[in-house]
Amino acid sequence: MYASPLSSPSTVSMASDAQNNPFIRNLASSDKKVRDEAFDSLRAYLGSQSHIAELDLLKLWKGLFYCLWMQDKPALQQRLSRELASLVSTLREPVVLPFLRAFWLTIAREWIHIEALRLDKYLYLIRQYVNASFQFLSRNKWKRETLKEWNKIVEEVPLESKDMKIPNGLRYHVLDVWADELEKVGGVEFEKDQEKAKEIVEIMVQPVETLAKEGRLKVLRVAAKECLADQRLRAWRGQEDEVVDEPEEEDEEAEWGGIDD
The missing domain is CATH 1.20.1280 (Monooxygenase)
Structure with a gap:
């Protein structure tokens, strides 16, 4: 279940950890050569693994989440999101679904910390990962x-x-x-x-x-x-028939879902 992975340390401490991690910092670099070398290393590592433990995947995705967090230029944000989504195609089949699950757990856990100014780049990343998931299903x-x-x-x-x-x-x-x-x-x-x-x-x-x-x-x-x-x-x-709206029953629970979104 996902209850435990959805608990999270403070955003400030995690962002600080990411900034102090040279590998994550290199992935977010505006220097294409530095960024490409970091991605090549990441792809090579991930592509060589036939199994990666759940905890290791969650740690990796914590870093990748804040890698995108640190990228402020819109064009580079989209490029980075596409590069992150391209990782799925480099994975061995047994690793793909655990890797995708770790992605979704991380996004769900960190969603509450995403400020309005940063939201668009994560929405774009999510779109890329829905697409990458469908690509994986198609290849299979x-x-x-x-x-x-x-x-x-x-x-x-x-x-x-x-x-x-x-x-x-x-x-x-x-x-x-x-x-x-x-x-x-x-x-x-x-x-x-x-x-x-x-x-x-x-x-x-x-x-x-x-x-x-x-x-x-x-x-x-x-x-x-x-x-x-x-x-x-x-x-x-x-x-082919027309969509007919079904009457909604009254909710037993309150409709308001809190302020997390």
């Missing part, structure tokens, strides 16, 4: 068991339906980019083989379906239903 031929394992991670963290320790803002953004990034990765393939598309997408939307039905807050259920109503998802699923 959308295998049913891999899709189910990916769903477990999604249901545990970014689209978890009831635990308010998971920031609502994270949930909303993942729902917002879901169909866009899936179309970029699988859209052409899905258009060519509608039967295959239906089988794949029916599995992939299960975490969204769960959130739409079981989300603790009405606003979360509505956001999930809006995602499911996207015409691209509906077409891939073979749903």
